[in-house]
Amino acid sequence: MEAPPFAYSASTSSLFSLRNKPLSSPTITHLGNTKPSKSFSVGASSSRDSVVTLLDYGAGNVRSVRNAIRFLGFDIKDVQTPQDILNASRLVFPGVGAFAAAMEVLSKTGMDEALCSYIDKDRPFLGICLGLQLLFESSEENGPVKGLGLIPGTVGRFDSSNGFRVPHIGWNALQITEDSGILDDVGNHHVYFVHSYRAMPSDDNNEWISSTCDYGDKFIASIRRGNVNAVQFHPEKSGDVGLSILGRFLNPKSNMAKKPGEGKASKLAKRVIACLDVRTNDKGDLVVTKGDQYDVREHTKENEVRNLGKPVDLAGQYYKDGADEVSFLNITGFRDFPLGDLPMLQILRYTSENVFVPLTVGGGIRDFTDSTGRYYSSLEVASEYFRSGADKISIGSDAVYAAEEYLKAGVKTGKTSLEQISRVYGNQAVVVSIDPRRVYVKDPNDLQLKTIRVSSPGPNGEEYAWYQCTVNGGREGRPIGAYELAKAVEELGAGEILLNCIDCDGQGKGFDVDLIKLISDAVSIPVIASSGAGAPEHFSEVFYKTNASAALAAGIFHRKEVPIQSVKEHLLKEGIEVRI
The missing domain is CATH 3.20.20.70 (Aldolase class I)
Known part of the structure; x- marks a missing residue:
């Protein structure tokens, strides 16, 4: 099992020694087919082009993002130091967990300044879920907590007083803007959300918004500026639609990314x-x-x-x-x-x-x-x-x-x-x-x-x-x-x-x-x-x-x-x- 390059909390560090224990091979052989399919691969043209730098600070399930990237035919380089961020040709930041804890890790390791520098230079970037929220000025989650401050706005909790259930969990529809980039052709499809906090559109951040989603209120589902992208939903958990989004980010010039079929998404699905x-x-x-x-x-x-x-x-x-x-x-x-x-x-x-x-x-x-x-x-x-x-x-x-x-x-x-x-x-x-x-x-x-x-x-x-x-x-x-x-x-x-x-x-x-x-x-x-x-x-x-x-x-x-x-x-x- 792959351990993160730096631990999310002390409570998880004692687990790392468990990850390399030998497994019972007689049982493992009866789990089922374990060979991954590569039928969806978007590929890359050179060894450098095939490497994706992943900022994994050790919280939650980042394995699915790793698997999706590899499924699409790319290799992964883990961030070990802030310099690894600055040297990346493309960077994926799958934020998982709580806003304050994530910012603490980024600040203590110097990753926050490197991230800001990387994004300011319009380098290829994809933030996922918390990886989008951290780009904003602050969050109300156990806060207020200061964020990276790249996008105007505060991340707040969904309002459950209007009858909408919080967390927002499930497959919801996107309202795509004209210049949506990696979200082309997915506007009629559901994507998977799981979150209690969201950023709201405003005049100050409108130029960043590439899609919104309705759940009680209209919130920001994705942002884009140049080569910088971030999504509130989880493409690695959104089936073929999500894989097509990841494929477009990883190799924008490729026509091999499978496009989703017809869809009729309009709201949160059962x-x-x-x-x-x-x-x-x-x-x-x-x-x-x-x-x-x-x-x-x-x-x-x-x-x-x-x-x-x-x-x-x-x-x-x-x-x-x-x-x-x-x-x-x-x-x-x-x-x-x-x-x-x-x-x-x-x-x-x-x-x-x-x-x-x-x-x-x-x-x-x-x-x-x-x-x-x-x-x-x-x-x-x-x-x-x-x-x-x-x-x-x-x-x-x-x-x-x-x-x-x-x-x-x-x-x-x-x-x-x-x-x-x-x-x-x-x-x-x-x-x-x-x-x-x-x-x-x-x-x-x-x-x-x-x-x-x-x-x-x-x-x-x-x-x-x-x-x-x-x-x-x-x-x-x-x-x-x-x-x-x-x-x-x-x-x-x-x-x-x-x-x-x-x-x-x-x-x-x-x-x-x-x-x-x-x-x-x-x-x-x-x-x-x-x-x-x-x-x-x-x-x-x-x-x-x-x-x-x-x-x-x-x-x-x-x-x-x-x-x-x-x-x-x-x-x-x-x-x-x-x-x-």
């Missing part, structure tokens, strides 16, 4: 997510199966673990089929030694070589102590997964315990895994997975937890129910409801909620609309509907009846009962915007 439950089978190979709170074994004489495919192969196929995100849930290996589960890290690395949409991983990300007494913080664990290719990490049981303590004490400790990871990587990088069961009650006044009138009565005619949260893969109930948990984790720093329903999972009868409406109405962060999808109509139902931002499925995709493309075609017919 997302369709493919989920892969990954565990070891009896031979020690990692396979995609069902969740471990259910029966994962075939009803045969051998009673073997159900094998629905190889993780890397399936993820690659879902990317080709049009999945907007791919989510991995490791249901066995994380529990005792998360960082010892190297094959799962390798799945992320291999998958990110050819899958250019967001990747989420979950299952046991927490503080833990190994058998030798060595303590690892949840931040260290999460850092390793981000560096291996994950864009978001999903926290389950640990978030339940954190929420319980927070509700009991009434104060934030700042020490929970949710708070630590959110503080360093931003809340947009943290998903909380909630796994509740429906509990029917005759009288809602019988308990203090939030109850709702359900659309279908209980076994004894009960008209009300509450949703009891569970931990440890659904095996243990907790005295906290899904409503209370969702509100608490949002306050603790969650940027998104993955909402499962144990009662519906695997039934194929549709999502639990009552539950999803309850939670999506209660919070201002995006909610992903999960559990129960069996037909395309179930996706349109949950989008029409709730405020869910995305819907996730597993088994129907693995068993090829319902193709992803069929879901999207159905949603389009129903007037629901999706990424084509």
Whole structure:
């Protein structure tokens, strides 16, 4: 694994020694196809032309940017000193994490002055996400914090009071200006955003703007002046559209960059997510199966673990089929030694070589102590997964315990895994997975937890129910409801909620609309509907009846009962915007 040239924080430095441990080759050979395709290459004409200088200060998932650059046929030179910036023939700055922490690193290493000098000389530059925001005068994120000051304006937080969910996560449309440069031909397509802060257009910065995006207000989606470009979205996570943008920047004279086909993007799209439950089978190979709170074994004489495919192969196929995100849930290996589960890290690395949409991983990300007494913080664990290719990490049981303590004490400790990871990587990088069961009650006044009138009565005619949260893969109930948990984790720093329903999972009868409406109405962060999808109509139902931002499925995709493309075609017919 490639370590960054300089560490983002002391908390991640202890991870570097883990990256070169030998992996279990018998398991690795069964992950799936690991050979990257070069069918999209835009190439370069000389050895110097083929080198891209990358400013990676060690935060978050920069592996995807590396993979996209290499996928397009270019080599990478990492910035080690400020002089490396000044000597670059083209520079990519994929900023990840918090504004203040990034500026601190740039200032301490002298990279800030080198960056300003490089850009002032109109050298080829591409900033991504935070790499755009840092060009402005200041940011309100944990601030005010002074930026590089190259573009007039202050980076502020999205306003959630108007009903728009923050963070802004998903595939949104661009409004392109006349002189958009590397954004030519992409105005009708969705690109992937994930951020809570944005820069606003003004008379002072108007000459820099090459595109805007609407999300409550019109914000700056990209800037361009001469050879200097920066985008708020993530081209390395925007599929073929994003690769075409990167290709134009890396080799403007090439006609080989694949142009995206027809598109009809006009607003934020609803997302369709493919989920892969990954565990070891009896031979020690990692396979995609069902969740471990259910029966994962075939009803045969051998009673073997159900094998629905190889993780890397399936993820690659879902990317080709049009999945907007791919989510991995490791249901066995994380529990005792998360960082010892190297094959799962390798799945992320291999998958990110050819899958250019967001990747989420979950299952046991927490503080833990190994058998030798060595303590690892949840931040260290999460850092390793981000560096291996994950864009978001999903926290389950640990978030339940954190929420319980927070509700009991009434104060934030700042020490929970949710708070630590959110503080360093931003809340947009943290998903909380909630796994509740429906509990029917005759009288809602019988308990203090939030109850709702359900659309279908209980076994004894009960008209009300509450949703009891569970931990440890659904095996243990907790005295906290899904409503209370969702509100608490949002306050603790969650940027998104993955909402499962144990009662519906695997039934194929549709999502639990009552539950999803309850939670999506209660919070201002995006909610992903999960559990129960069996037909395309179930996706349109949950989008029409709730405020869910995305819907996730597993088994129907693995068993090829319902193709992803069929879901999207159905949603389009129903007037629901999706990424084509």
